[in-house]
Structure formats: C-alpha cells, structure tokens
Amino acid sequence: MPKIKDIVRVLEQYAPLPYQESYDNAGLQTGNPVDDVTGVLLCLDCTEAVLDEAIEKGCNMVVAHHPVIFKGIKTLTGKNYVERTIIKAIQQNIAIYASHTNLDSVHNGVNAKIAEKLELQNIKVLSKKPHTLMQLVFFVPVDDTEKVLKAVHEAGAGQIGEYSNCSFQVQGTGRFTPSENADPTIGEPGKPEQVQENRVEMVFPAYLQHKVMDALLKAHPYEEVAHYLTILENPNQEVGIGMVGELENPLTEEQFLAYLKEKMKLQGLRYTSIGNKQIKKVALCGGAGSFLIKDAIRSGADAFVTGDVKYHEFFDAEGRLMIADIGHYESEVFTKEIFYDTISKNFPNFAVYLSEINTNPIRYTY
Structure with missing residues (x-):
C-alpha cells in the first residue's frame, strides 16, 4: 500500500512544483505524508461534496487540479466553503493534494490533454518559459x-x-x-x-x-x-503555458464550433467571428487564458480556445483569429484523466477513482 508521500512523488515527477506560478499554492495541502493511502479520488475542485464522495468510496486522499487553499487563511471557523472543506478533510483524515499551474506548464499536462481531445497534430508549447x-x-x-x-x-x-x-x-x-x-x-x-x-x-x-x-x-x-x-x-521547449497545433483537415467556422462542442462535450460557448476564413491551426490554454491572445496571434493560429474571456478581451482578436471561450471548467475537466493515468501506471492494482461530482459552479439555460 503506497503512502501519501509516494503518490506525491509520482505526481511531482510528472509536474514539478518549481514550475508553478509565483501566485500559486500547488502541493500537499492537508494530510500526513507518511500515512498509508487507502484510495485516491481525482477531481478538478475539492469541495465538501467531493470529500463526501471520497469517504463513500473509501479514499483518504483527494488529488485536485485547483488548490482549495489558494490565499492566506487566518481562521478556520467554517464561514465559507474553503474553510468547511479544510475542516472536514482534517476531521476525516483526508489528504488533499493540488497540481495546478505546474501541471499547466509541462508539455504533457493540461494543455496537451486538450490538444489530444481536439486531435491536434504537431503540437508545441505556445508561450515557452525562459530561465528554467x-x-x-x-x-x-x-x-x-x-x-x-x-x-x-x-x-x-x-x-x-x-x-x-x-x-x-x-x-x-x-x-x-x-x-x-x-x-x-x-x-x-x-x-x-x-x-x-x-x-x-x-x-x-x-x-x-x-x-x-x-x-x-x-x-x-x-x-x-x-x-x-x-x-x-x-526558452524551455517543454515548459510554458498554452499549446498550438494543427487540425488534420481545415474546417469552416461553423464546422469548427460544432467540432469543439462535440470533442469537449460543451453545452455552449462564446466566440468571435472571422468571416469566411478556414480554421487549421489552433492555439489553446486551459482555464483563464486571455493573457495569451497576442501569443496566439503571433503563432499564426486561426483560432484560440480558452476560458474566462472578458468582454473587452474579445476585441483583441481584431479579426485575425477566432477566440472561442469554452468555459473554465469545461477546458480543464479532463485533467482528471492525467492524474488517473499517472497514478495507475505507477501503482497498478490500487484504488483510483474519477470523481462523479460536477463541481462547475456555472449553469446554462437556453
């Protein structure tokens, strides 16, 4: 039976903590590293409902993409979902681990998973990191x-x-x-x-x-x-934010939007129009990636797929590429598959579960 530190070691070999952004708080957030692991539940966000699911499945470790402890916490009184989640994890002796912007930054991380879902070819890191x-x-x-x-x-x-x-x-x-x-x-x-x-x-x-x-x-x-x-x-060719690759065959704007909805399992999306231009080269960034719009344009991409684009940021496309905002949750939900493959490969015959809880706080109506 692996210990918490063994799971952590494998995850950090895949996505080293030094690659996280300075504002981030990835890593082990609750739990004793030397405790045995009875099972691991994988999710995008660790919430009270996810902890309940972990208890039900007999898991004493939750691996999430988003850190539940992100900013400084001065009290633990249960006044918000973050504090309640932490209190419950400690009371139930459940370890919480987060692999966030470090997993965004590696070449086989979050953005590579999106590229895989879109079946892009010749993929490369969009914005490579220097000094690494x-x-x-x-x-x-x-x-x-x-x-x-x-x-x-x-x-x-x-x-x-x-x-x-x-x-x-x-x-x-x-x-x-x-x-x-x-x-x-x-x-x-x-x-x-x-x-x-x-x-x-x-x-x-x-x-x-x-x-x-x-x-x-x-x-x-x-x-x-x-x-x-x-x-x-x-610049490190294997470390950075975003990806860019090519579709096997060019698609019209309407075909590409339908393709996105199918491959990413979307209920809806927001986008800018580019007229009659076909889409072949696609840049992307899981989560909130509007800061990469200019990088996407410089890469020669015909479309940029990301989430959390603000109203005025859509203007930055300037007709040079399509911006497709597919949502933060929708762009990163498949991250659980990376965790599953990594842990299962290193610890076969060990209980690893994909969370069945939809933690997306956003709902859609038509």
Missing part, C-alpha cells in the same frame, strides 16, 4: 569521464526533449599545483601536475540543480571539482 534551464560545465580526467557522466545523467542532466544522455566534450590538458594541505587524487602536494581531462557541457532543468551537483561531486574523483553553472536565457 541551466548549463553545467565541468572538467574530469579522461578515464573517469564515463563514470561521472552516468551519475549526472541519472540525476536528470542532459535530457533534451526526446533525447537523453546529451553532452558535449572536448579533450585538453588540466594543470594544477596541490597545496601542502591538499589530498590530491592525482599528483603530490606542492608539485605542479598535468592531466589529460575532458571538458564536459550539458543542460538540465534548473530545479534539479542540487541533485545534479550532488551527483557530480560524489562521482568525481577530484577533491576540488572545477565547474561552472549558468542560468540560460533559452
């Missing part, structure tokens, strides 16, 4: 290179998209003189030394810095390891 990659350069004796490379690769360095164990190296001569207090692996204290060394370069996700450096220092034969660490300006 680091470059490591280190110098190592030629004979020890493979051992050190293996260690840092296992720590997560040198993974570039679909390519693993990536590095660049060039050979040269290392020169040094150990002090009288040194304990050199090669050479003697007080005597100049020359060693054939490899200069090795690779990139890695910045949040893995401590893990990669620990691996380097433990595997390297030298007492003092010469190295450089640099934060890169390069």
Whole structure:
C-alpha cells in the first residue's frame, strides 16, 4: 500500500512544483505524508461534496487540479466553503493534494490533454518559459569521464526533449599545483601536475540543480571539482503555458464550433467571428487564458480556445483569429484523466477513482 508521500512523488515527477506560478499554492495541502493511502479520488475542485464522495468510496486522499487553499487563511471557523472543506478533510483524515499551474506548464499536462481531445497534430508549447534551464560545465580526467557522466545523467542532466544522455566534450590538458594541505587524487602536494581531462557541457532543468551537483561531486574523483553553472536565457521547449497545433483537415467556422462542442462535450460557448476564413491551426490554454491572445496571434493560429474571456478581451482578436471561450471548467475537466493515468501506471492494482461530482459552479439555460 503506497503512502501519501509516494503518490506525491509520482505526481511531482510528472509536474514539478518549481514550475508553478509565483501566485500559486500547488502541493500537499492537508494530510500526513507518511500515512498509508487507502484510495485516491481525482477531481478538478475539492469541495465538501467531493470529500463526501471520497469517504463513500473509501479514499483518504483527494488529488485536485485547483488548490482549495489558494490565499492566506487566518481562521478556520467554517464561514465559507474553503474553510468547511479544510475542516472536514482534517476531521476525516483526508489528504488533499493540488497540481495546478505546474501541471499547466509541462508539455504533457493540461494543455496537451486538450490538444489530444481536439486531435491536434504537431503540437508545441505556445508561450515557452525562459530561465528554467541551466548549463553545467565541468572538467574530469579522461578515464573517469564515463563514470561521472552516468551519475549526472541519472540525476536528470542532459535530457533534451526526446533525447537523453546529451553532452558535449572536448579533450585538453588540466594543470594544477596541490597545496601542502591538499589530498590530491592525482599528483603530490606542492608539485605542479598535468592531466589529460575532458571538458564536459550539458543542460538540465534548473530545479534539479542540487541533485545534479550532488551527483557530480560524489562521482568525481577530484577533491576540488572545477565547474561552472549558468542560468540560460533559452526558452524551455517543454515548459510554458498554452499549446498550438494543427487540425488534420481545415474546417469552416461553423464546422469548427460544432467540432469543439462535440470533442469537449460543451453545452455552449462564446466566440468571435472571422468571416469566411478556414480554421487549421489552433492555439489553446486551459482555464483563464486571455493573457495569451497576442501569443496566439503571433503563432499564426486561426483560432484560440480558452476560458474566462472578458468582454473587452474579445476585441483583441481584431479579426485575425477566432477566440472561442469554452468555459473554465469545461477546458480543464479532463485533467482528471492525467492524474488517473499517472497514478495507475505507477501503482497498478490500487484504488483510483474519477470523481462523479460536477463541481462547475456555472449553469446554462437556453
């Protein structure tokens, strides 16, 4: 039987917490990490009704997309649904975990799931994040290179998209003189030394810095390891907000709207018209994504699918693309499937349930 920390570890390997936005509060919100997990209930929003469902199904852990604890809480008196949900979770010993903007930001997260539902091809991150990659350069004796490379690769360095164990190296001569207090692996204290060394370069996700450096220092034969660490300006091709891809065949405006309603199981949607232009390239963002309208235009998209678009933001389309507001809940409800696949893959024969509660606070009438 896995423990709460085991479920958390798997979820955070998939969507690392450092990728969440600064305003967010993803992670474990209630529960003791060392407790055993009897079952996991997956949802978009953790509410009192969802906790009741968890109790009914014998689950003591709820994994949600939206954090129930989002802003600071100064009291727990049950005056609103957030406080009542937290109180009930604590009373019933139910752990609540949220994977929010970190799951929005990874290339196989929320937006990839929408692209999958729309059957888009050639998908790419729409707005890539800079400053999430680091470059490591280190110098190592030629004979020890493979051992050190293996260690840092296992720590997560040198993974570039679909390519693993990536590095660049060039050979040269290392020169040094150990002090009288040194304990050199090669050479003697007080005597100049020359060693054939490899200069090795690779990139890695910045949040893995401590893990990669620990691996380097433990595997390297030298007492003092010469190295450089640099934060890169390069946008991370696998980390960012939104996605853009292409439909297999172009659709007219009317056909695309019908396609959206079918694939995303919509009751309705709001949109801007683009006249007779066909829709082939589609940008998207789960949740509230109007801040990406300009990025969608720059990408050359014919349509931008998102939620929570305000009245004046629809004008920003300026006839250059269709904006389709399908609703916040509707754009992210399939996130539960990501949780299910991730947990079930790592913990087969374990009770994992998709919540049957519709937590959408918005209702539609026609």
